[in-house]
Amino acid sequence: MEITSLQNQKVKYWVSLKKKKVRDQEKVFIVEGDHLLQEAQKKQVLQETISVNDSQADYLVTKEIMQKISSQQSISENIGICKFLEEKPINGNVLVLDNLQDPGNLGTIIRSAVAFNFTTIILSNDSVDMYNEKVIRASEGMIFHCNILRRDLKTFLPKLKKDGYLVIGTDVITGKNIHEYANLKKALVIGNEGQGISGDIKALCDNFVNITMEKTCESLNAGIAASILMCEVYHE
Amino acid sequence: MEITSLQNQKVKYWVSLKKKKVRDQEKVFIVEGDHLLQEAQKKQVLQETISVNDSQADYLVTKEIMQKISSQQSISENIGICKFLEEKPINGNVLVLDNLQDPGNLGTIIRSAVAFNFTTIILSNDSVDMYNEKVIRASEGMIFHCNILRRDLKTFLPKLKKDGYLVIGTDVITGKNIHEYANLKKALVIGNEGQGISGDIKALCDNFVNITMEKTCESLNAGIAASILMCEVYHE
Numbered sequence: 001m002e003i004t005s006l007q008n009q010k011v012k013y014w015v016s017l018k019k020k021k022v023r024d025q026e027k028v029f030i031v032e033g034d035h036l037l038q039e040a041q042k043k044q045v046l047q048e049t050i051s052v053n054d055s056q057a058d059y060l061v062t063k064e065i066m067q068k069i070s071s072q073q074s075i076s077e078n079i080g081i082c083k084f085l086e087e088k089p090i091n092g093n094v095l096v097l098d099n100l101q102d103p104g105n106l107g108t109i110i111r112s113a114v115a116f117n118f119t120t121i122i123l124s125n126d127s128v129d130m131y132n133e134k135v136i137r138a139s140e141g142m143i144f145h146c147n148i149l150r151r152d153l154k155t156f157l158p159k160l161k162k163d164g165y166l167v168i169g170t171d172v173i174t175g176k177n178i179h180e181y182a183n184l185k186k187a188l189v190i191g192n193e194g195q196g197i198s199g200d201i202k203a204l205c206d207n208f209v210n211i212t213m214e215k216t217c218e219s220l221n222a223g224i225a226a227s228i229l230m231c232e233v234y235h236e
Numbered sequence: 237m238e239i240t241s242l243q244n245q246k247v248k249y250w251v252s253l254k255k256k257k258v259r260d261q262e263k264v265f266i267v268e269g270d271h272l273l274q275e276a277q278k279k280q281v282l283q284e285t286i287s288v289n290d291s292q293a294d295y296l297v298t299k300e301i302m303q304k305i306s307s308q309q310s311i312s313e314n315i316g317i318c319k320f321l322e323e324k325p326i327n328g329n330v331l332v333l334d335n336l337q338d339p340g341n342l343g344t345i346i347r348s349a350v351a352f353n354f355t356t357i358i359l360s361n362d363s364v365d366m367y368n369e370k371v372i373r374a375s376e377g378m379i380f381h382c383n384i385l386r387r388d389l390k391t392f393l394p395k396l397k398k399d400g401y402l403v404i405g406t407d408v409i410t411g412k413n414i415h416e417y418a419n420l421k422k423a424l425v426i427g428n429e430g431q432g433i434s435g436d437i438k439a440l441c442d443n444f445v446n447i448t449m450e451k452t453c454e455s456l457n458a459g460i461a462a463s464i465l466m467c468e469v470y471h472e
Contacts, residue, residue, distance in 0.1 A: 104340055108457040115453035138457070145452050211467065213351035216381050220351055220463070221344040221374070227460045228467050235448065 002060045006068060010059065014050065014069045014081070020129045027084045029131035030069070032076035039141040045082040052077050071133040084131070088120075088147040093185065093233060094165065095226060096122045098153060098201045099192040103128050105223040107138020109190075112227035114142040116234035118188070121148045122156060124201075157204040160187045167206045169197050170229070172219060175210030178229055182236045190226040238296045242304060246295065250286065250305045250317070256365045263320045265367035266305070268312035275377040281318040288313050307369040320367070324356075324383040329421065329469060330401065331462060332358045334389060334437045335428040339364050341459040343374020345426075348463035350378040352470035354424070358396075359386045360437075393440040396423045403442045405433050406465070408455060411446030414465055418472045426462040 003010060014030070016022045023029050028047060031040050040046040051057035052066050057078065067075050095118045100106055106128050113121055123130060130148050139146075157167055165187040168178070189205060191197030196219075197205070211220065211228055220228070239246060250266070252258045259265050264283060267276050276282040287293035288302050293314065303311050331354045336342055342364050349357055359366060366384050375382075393403055401423040404414070425441055427433030432455075433441070447456065447464055456464070 108460055111453060111457060112460055115447075115449035115456055117450050140454075142453055211351075212471065214353050217347060217351035217378055218376075221347060221459075223457075224344055224348055224460060224463045227456070228464055231447065231464050 001058065003065060004062050006065060008065075011061070011065050011068065014079075017081070018071065018133070020132070023129070023131050028081050029084065029136070030071075030133060031080045031082055031136060032070060032072055032078075032133070034078055036136065036141055037078055037080045039144045040080050040082045043085070043144045045085060045144075046080050047083055048081045050079045050081070054078060072137075085144070085148070087149055090120045090147070090149075090160075090163075092117065092119045093230075094118065094120045094122060094160065094187040095230065096124075096153065096157070096167075096187050096189040097127050097226075098124045098189055098197050099195070100124075100127045100190065100222060102193055102222075103132045103134035104138045105193065105221070106130065106132075107135045107140075107143075108223045109226050110135070110139040110146050110148070111142045112223070112230055114145045116227075116230040118230050118233075119147055121146055122153070122187075123148060123150045124153045125150060153201050154204070157187070157189075157201070161206070167204060169202055169205035169208050170210060170225060171208035172210050175208040177212070178209040178232050179236060181207060181209070186233060188226070188229055188233070190222055193222045237294065239301060240298050242301060244301075247297070247301050247304065250315075253317070254307065254369070256368070259365070259367050264317050265320065265372070266307075266369060267316045267318055267372060268306060268308055268314075268369070270314055272372065272377055273314055273316045275380045276316050276318045279321070279380045281321060281380075283317045283319055286315045286317070290314060308373075321380070321384070323385055326356045326383070326385075326396075326399075328353065328355045329466075330354065330356045330358060330396065330423040331466065332360075332389065332393070332403075332423050332425040333363050333462075334360045334425055334433050335431075336360075336363045336426065336458060338429055338458075339368045339370035340374045341429065341457070342366065342368075343371045343376075343379075344459045345462050346371070346375040346382050346384070347378045348459070348466055350381045352463075352466040354466050354469075356383040356385065358389070358392060358423075359384060360389045361386060389437050390440070393423070393425075393437070397442070403440060405438055405441035405444050406446060406461060407444035408446050411444040413448070414445040414468050415472060417443060417445070422469060424462070424465055424469070426458055429458045
């Protein structure tokens, strides 16, 4: 089907999907570019495709329309509307993100989590949305290979503990080397970029780890810290 | 001195410092926020200060003017103009960045380099500018604690080799574990976010390393890879 008017209802709907609220209502999100479209197809979550030049796409649109829908500077030629990813049961090591705000950080953390076999990420309710277009882009398609759940950490961390998880936070001062907890089922908690782990959540942690470093540097970027710790656990 | 007109020559000059070309001509850059101003002062590179409310600043300006100079969404109250940082002699482990493009990546890499005692970073001529405001912000002040040189890598890597450095690139397929090169003076080369290390530069590398990971994930974010490798070298 061809669409040429910016006033078309479908176009307005697609543009509205830039908002988290609308995505949550509709339970769909946008992916841009061939690589992500392929990943979405493999995962069987691709609902419809929109293109500026591919007549096989469900909707053929003008460049002006694509510009409206796309979130990228150099607009994509192909865009897909995908169903929200299904939650899967939790097993193996888990990464918990407490109020993580930067979409680039979340995207690279998802990529590292897949690399280091942390198969589930638990996002606190106040963290950045996993379907934010910058998260998806920075994840380089890895969002389709990660089980990401959004939860109230205050009620969810106690459940993880009951399931045998050791809940491990980070603390620059009191933290130990993560190898002290080798071969235990871990829920690794990473905090907000500026404030770290919030007081309530810190109180729910069983233990704390840190990464030894030069004193000149007070702390690492949250995505870097998460990735280094996951890498260390993967190689333990 | 109080400035209230957007047409003031000083204001136009400060705004022009958002451009790399002008910064390179004038050999100054902008820092925003109290933390960075303090770091600049400690390093004795602070040339002049601009504020919306601090009468001790060299220039007191209106919010409209500050908005023009500031690169941040919520404008800073205090801004400083700093002299370019002086180059220092190279010693210890060195990080080499070949055509790194993302300013956020460079900023977090600088932070990690300071954390893991890679005291010098060599930026290829085509990499993002170290004085880009996003780099400075993401470095969390660590830009003042790192010796960053911009060089033509094709002529500079051979010099490093002559000085006894082992030039180590990354290669997902042929790379070995970095611990194979423990206790050698290293120049660790990290490539462009999309393309990796360019052919010319790869040819100048003595050895290659990689980070073992799940096959589902083809590669890590460049900043993450650099940080994990520097962390491993730091702890060897």
